[in-house]
Amino acid sequence: MSACEWLVRRAIFPAHERLRGRPTLRELAELQRLARCSPGEIQAAEQQRLQDLLQFAARELPFYAERFARHGVNPYAADAKAELAKLPVLHKPEVRANADRMTWPGVQGGLVPCVSGGTTGDTLHFYIDRLRAAQSMAARLFMQSLFGVRPGDRRMWVWASPIELKRSRFRRWRDRLINEIVLDAFDMSAATLDAYVRRMIEYQPRVIIGYTSAVALLAQHAARTCSPRDFRDLRVVVLTADEVQPEERAAAQAAFGCPVASEYGSREVGLIAHDCPHGRMHIISPHLYVEITHEKSRLPAGQLGDVTCTNLNTRAQPLIRYSLGDLGALSASGCPCGLPFPVMEVTAARLSSFVALPDGKLCSGHIIPHLVRSDPCITHFKVYQHALDLFEVLLVVDETFRPDTITRLQHRFRQYFGAAVQVQSRVVEHIPPDPSGKRRQLISAVAPEYRTFELVAAPQPDGPRSASKHLVGSGS
Numbered sequence: 001m002s003a004c005e006w007l008v009r010r011a012i013f014p015a016h017e018r019l020r021g022r023p024t025l026r027e028l029a030e031l032q033r034l035a036r037c038s039p040g041e042i043q044a045a046e047q048q049r050l051q052d053l054l055q056f057a058a059r060e061l062p063f064y065a066e067r068f069a070r071h072g073v074n075p076y077a078a079d080a081k082a083e084l085a086k087l088p089v090l091h092k093p094e095v096r097a098n099a100d101r102m103t104w105p106g107v108q109g110g111l112v113p114c115v116s117g118g119t120t121g122d123t124l125h126f127y128i129d130r131l132r133a134a135q136s137m138a139a140r141l142f143m144q145s146l147f148g149v150r151p152g153d154r155r156m157w158v159w160a161s162p163i164e165l166k167r168s169r170f171r172r173w174r175d176r177l178i179n180e181i182v183l184d185a186f187d188m189s190a191a192t193l194d195a196y197v198r199r200m201i202e203y204q205p206r207v208i209i210g211y212t213s214a215v216a217l218l219a220q221h222a223a224r225t226c227s228p229r230d231f232r233d234l235r236v237v238v239l240t241a242d243e244v245q246p247e248e249r250a251a252a253q254a255a256f257g258c259p260v261a262s263e264y265g266s267r268e269v270g271l272i273a274h275d276c277p278h279g280r281m282h283i284i285s286p287h288l289y290v291e292i293t294h295e296k297s298r299l300p301a302g303q304l305g306d307v308t309c310t311n312l313n314t315r316a317q318p319l320i321r322y323s324l325g326d327l328g329a330l331s332a333s334g335c336p337c338g339l340p341f342p343v344m345e346v347t348a349a350r351l352s353s354f355v356a357l358p359d360g361k362l363c364s365g366h367i368i369p370h371l372v373r374s375d376p377c378i379t380h381f382k383v384y385q386h387a388l389d390l391f392e393v394l395l396v397v398d399e400t401f402r403p404d405t406i407t408r409l410q411h412r413f414r415q416y417f418g419a420a421v422q423v424q425s426r427v428v429e430h431i432p433p434d435p436s437g438k439r440r441q442l443i444s445a446v447a448p449e450y451r452t453f454e455l456v457a458a459p460q461p462d463g464p465r466s467a468s469k470h471l472v473g474s475g476s
Helices: 003-019 024-034 039-060 062-071 080-084 092-097 130-145 169-177 190-203 212-225 246-256 367-372 404-417
Strands: 112-116 124-128 155-159 180-184 207-211 236-240 260-266 270-275 281-283 288-294 305-311 322-330 343-348 354-357 361-364 378-387 390-397 422-427 442-444 452-456 467-473
Touching: 003 024, 003 169, 024 130, 039 062, 039 080, 039 288, 039 305, 092 124, 130 260, 130 270, 155 190, 155 212, 169 180, 180 190, 190 212, 207 212, 212 236, 212 246, 236 246, 246 260, 270 288, 270 305, 288 322, 354 442, 367 378, 367 404, 390 404, 404 422
Parallel strands: 155 180, 155 207, 207 236, 236 260, 361 452, 378 442, 390 422
Antiparallel strands: 112 124, 260 270, 270 281, 281 343, 288 305, 305 322, 322 343, 354 361, 378 390, 452 467
8 A cells, every 4th residue: 555545545645535524434433343243233224224214205295295194104113124115116307396395404414416318318306315425435445345446546537527527626636635647538530548557557546436438448549559567556447327238248358368247226315235355236225215016016036127225314305115117036145255245136227238138028237238249340330120120220330331231231230130120320429428328229219118027048040049037127
């Protein structure tokens, strides 16, 4: 540890958090304490936090008081989880329509305005409090500490959210003061990637946190000119905000020579889960109660459904049984790492990451790269599904491209998705990122419209589809 890191960890970072009114280090210490508890003790504490939340919401927030009464929820009952299950799942339109009636202005430290929706375009304005902000940061610090990264260590963000990138000169100075650097993931040109790799080697971060697609591009570029020894201080790369493809994880691990972990969260509810060094994704259950649901019903471990979250500790604008529009499953088994926090799997970060098939079926968007990358002349691509039978494919190609590439691509799509499928292919010079800065390979406008659907295996060319045994709801 350098003298600068020691100073940031011992003095500058604690002072920064105190000035911002965030008890981050207190919450980090609490997570460290809870990590030594048994799973039973964690569940008992979770039950108590949930009961406290339901009682607060019934007392202070008219929206929830009426919702509880309408659905027969007793916030004073001993089994708070059973009472919670009586409620319908909460969606963005309801939050948007009832914001004033589910917000508590009396929260300690005041209301902190936030906005989400950069990926989907379904914008939501909401409030958090400083405790929620502190707990999300503490959860990130705690999980990174399992990989040997401590508060004050050098951090590098590869980020593209306009919220983070609208940084004044003061904010950039402040970032450096607390040992953080932000690289703009909107600009990932070859020249910029060269500069980013040089910056990494000069700065020697202990951790890189960034959009999966952007970090994968950076890793691929670094692998061409560097070896893992050039990033000698790097302890972990954390991939977040996008669904992680196996090849993206492998590219980062090979280029940087360190473990690669996934982080799962949302602006609305904060950090939900994070990989441990054993590669299992642990729910930060002291902060959030996570259910997997189909419509209103809670699904058992192992079954795939909608990820539904309840903030246990925030009081500014609690989101109770809030659907994220993501698909996941709880694990029935623990983890060899010994953490008492439950384990989950996230199958797809958004329903728009699935291909919609006829008869209410969806298949993973992982099939798309296999269809497109069969031609080595295609260097980058993006696929839009505008209708069940209409795909638009944007292609960036190299000098070996020939017009019959498009013919072969259209043929493969029709082999997999039916002879009637229309495939509109266009060669472009550059594919810009989404408004959020993410670089998703597939965006389906059809899949999120499915209220209920059957998840099936990827179709075979001109063959039958293999159905999964789990029926899930879209949560849209």
